Amino acid sequence: MQLLNTLLIGITAGSIYALMAIAFVLVWRSTRVVNFAQAGMALLSTYFGYEAVSRLGSFWVALPVAMIGGALFAALVELVLMRLLVKHASSGPIAGVAPIIATLGLLGVIRSVISMIWGGQDLRIVPPISNNGFTINGSTLVFSPLKLLILVVVVVLLILLTTLFQKTNLGLALRASAHAPEIARLSGVRVDAVRTLGWALAGAAGAVAGLFQTVNGNGNFSPDSIEFLLLLVSGFIAAVIGGLDSLLGAVLGGLFLGIAISFVLMYVSSGLFFIAPFVILLLVLFIRPQGIIGVKAGRRA
Amino acid sequence: MKAMNRRKLITASAVLAVVGLAATALPAQAAEVGVTSTQIKLGMTLPMTGTASLGYNKIPGAAKAYFDYLNANGGINGRKITLVVKDDRYVPTEAVAKTNELILKDKVMALMAPLGTANVKAVATSVNPARRGVPVLFINTGFSGFADVKKYPTTYTVLPSYIMEAKIMGEYIKENFAGKKIGLLYQDDDFGVDALEGFKTAGVNFAVKVPYASGSQNAAAAAGWITKFKAAEADVVILFGVSSATSAMLGVAAQLKYAPQWMLGSVGGDATTIKLTGVPAGVLYNAIGFSPVPATTDMKDEYVKFFSDIYAKAVPGSAFDLNVLLGMNTAFMTAQAIKAAGQNPTRKSLMAAIDSKGATFASSALVPVGYSKTSHVGLTGYWVGKYAPTGDLAPIGGTYVTYTTDSGSGPVVKSTYKRPAMPAKGLPN
């Protein structure tokens, strides 16, 4: 029983990390940048969702509102910040570090502004469906309709996005703009617009991650919620474990990380909460530096 | 020419050095800090924001509510009491930085009710209020080590220590749950370690102990804790963590239909705070809880009525809970200490006042305080209650049965303490 529950806890946590990892991978695939502000954007989208729920009363309406809000905000950031960055800081020693630092700065700005507008206290979003565990044969599992929903959403998103990337012209344009922007431009692809689209998709995915992370807990969130710090770190680690280049890798990486952490906390010690992700990441990178579904060639870039 | 410039530089530096040395040798001025003819300034550091702030961030509003009432009624010997509050987010390094500001920039007379074991410890070592002679009054932590007068000569505790609380819990378990399996959730630091020591003295053997790293408490983690308690088949589960940990635990327990006999430590046991996070009142029903001050819903108690009236006027719309009651109680005790310090209070006379008269200070607590010339220990016990169907803590059977003990190996005894009547209008007499 304990084994099953440990597995279920891991799968649920992992599916949310997977959502976040998808967002990271989307940004990476379209602009070759790691967006450390992703969790901040997810947080902002959650606040958008909260406003929508308060005014419109329905979580199911709030979800698309948050996604659209997240997408628009992400697109705005790409348009303003990233373009400026490319213009001013794409040469010299600062080039590799600049996007990381700029997005870290953005994370701080978003957090502070959210705290100024909405205040630092806890707000609450009520889960749309029950989070009570399924009861089988008299014992209750750590798995509920809500957690099942999250898992389903992750899989659906994965299928949709992979189809987009692999099977459509738009997807081809997205991939080309990241790997070979000059050639893509010559072929008539509007590279800048496509990159913005990549960020917008990531923003939407992040919004879903933020909302589900919130309602999967007790529904409370604030600018300093530990939930969002977890999203940032674990989402990123999950993306790295999966090999930053692949959406499927992101999902697998997320699930792997979630399950691994769950087992460590249950069977070794629950005090290892902050150490486990680091150790797991080191182990994975040591055994397979390109990640689960990574391609060896591009890693040194 | 370069060589001559360099020589000039060195000569100039030497002159400056001598002047600097002379300047450093000048004696510093002596003046009483934080006290003017019209005002007394106090300082407080605690988490106002962040994971640990749940519930505790109401304390400044509560303390200020009492001080405003006091000031409107003449203050203390004509002086108004001002409270400067700084947010340390439960991070010891920030507590040190903010306390530095309070002492050096805001120039407060004394520190009042700083919150958090790790924070108070860090301040004691770095800012060293003891060496500066700054009183640290009625600290908001139950760590037993702070009662050591040699190590912390200017510090006064007020809350019963975690060892005392664990011993009283242990006694109650022996009387009512002998032979049952006991589980414990505790924080992975001095706060939790103190409790473990108390349980050991009380002779409690745990079937399962689950530590959590401070800062990691959330719903997902709670699911893991519950799975462990279930696996160990615990009959009684003691929650000895902060409010955010207790809330997470109870919230998830409701979802997983896990309902052992709960026992809540006082630190994280405030019902109002817990219910605000969405925990249904039904989950708390019949859980066992402890408190040194009367139940916050007990309007028949004169202190509760008095304090809640003031609070309702000062902070309308905010619920009167344990944090508020304790905050106002501490402010009340502080006011009495300042009054007892004399017409022209100094830091020394403030501390002398608590040493000699502290044991007679009026307080809403149902157990006595232990201040004396050799002891800075505050409250020494708890009453045991059960949470009602509304989820609020109330004494079992309607009458307060209090237990007192010490932080050492002394026995747990039923207390016969009768609380004296509240002074007129709730003002220091």
Next chain:
Amino acid sequence: MHKSKKESTHIPLFILGGVVLYFLSGFVDELRVYQGASIAVYVIAISSIILLTGYSGQVSLGHGALLAVGAYAAAVLRVEFNVPIILCFVAAVLAAAVGGSLLGAAAARLSGPYLAGTTLALAIGLPSLANQFSILGGEQGLAFDVGFPPLALGEEFTQYKWFFWIAALAALISMWSVRNILNSAYGRSWRAGRGNEVAAQLAGINTARSKVLAFTVSAGIAGLAGALLAMTIGTVSPSAFPLTLSFSLLTGAVLAGITTLGGVIIGAVVLVAIPEIADVVAHRLGSSESVTTNLPGLIVSGLLILTVLFVPNGPVEQHRARKAKHEAAHAGSKKNDKH
């Protein structure tokens, strides 16, 4: 001749700097002295990041963890074995350097975002390791008490002045060392590897070893900063090394000019001054509680973005570049005159 001139003019400058600081600490009020000590600590920490990221091109989001290693090493020696303070600081440097070399070895296979991610996870995970081993003191931490200032300095010599002196002295020594390391062959090999790794290898530089060395040296310096940080706070605990510390150091490095040592003091002063300035601004505007608490964070983060966008190589480097351009133009016109 050029090289010796550069080095020899720096020693008296550092001594002069020391004397000026000594003089200042006599007149300045205690809070400023304490802040001065913090600035000195930041100077050391930021210079370690400049070395690693600016010169060797390796991003570390987790330098806080390396500070933690140094701080814990110093504290454990002090608490358990009552080792004299100066040896504690030496131990801090060595312990952190060892940690850095391990991290560097692991990092040599990683680059860019992978390195960033690993160091991020390290920053969060390593400090909480203290809860697992009781000798490390757990969440409440270990006390790190450097003791009272020697009586020879007089009764009025406060604890904070003592902190300031120790920190300032350490900062001067470490700055001098770092400058010399960066000007040495090692520094050149780092710059070469950062620019173009393949070309550097072709030129005979063992880039992997060079990168590990950069991590080791940077970590050692960070360890010293960590021990000094512990001194000023008086305790080492996991919460003294939050993720925001690593981010602040990175911010300071960028503000200073991530490739120049010269701007380090600017970066450090800004980091310490921002909360105060923000406090004053917020109170002038008479704003609400939520604005006041968040203004420092907003300003620091905003400054970070603006710096990276508009002054990416730091104000000192920007100034130098402008001066060089001006001189080149001037020399060009002079040349033309000669004809």
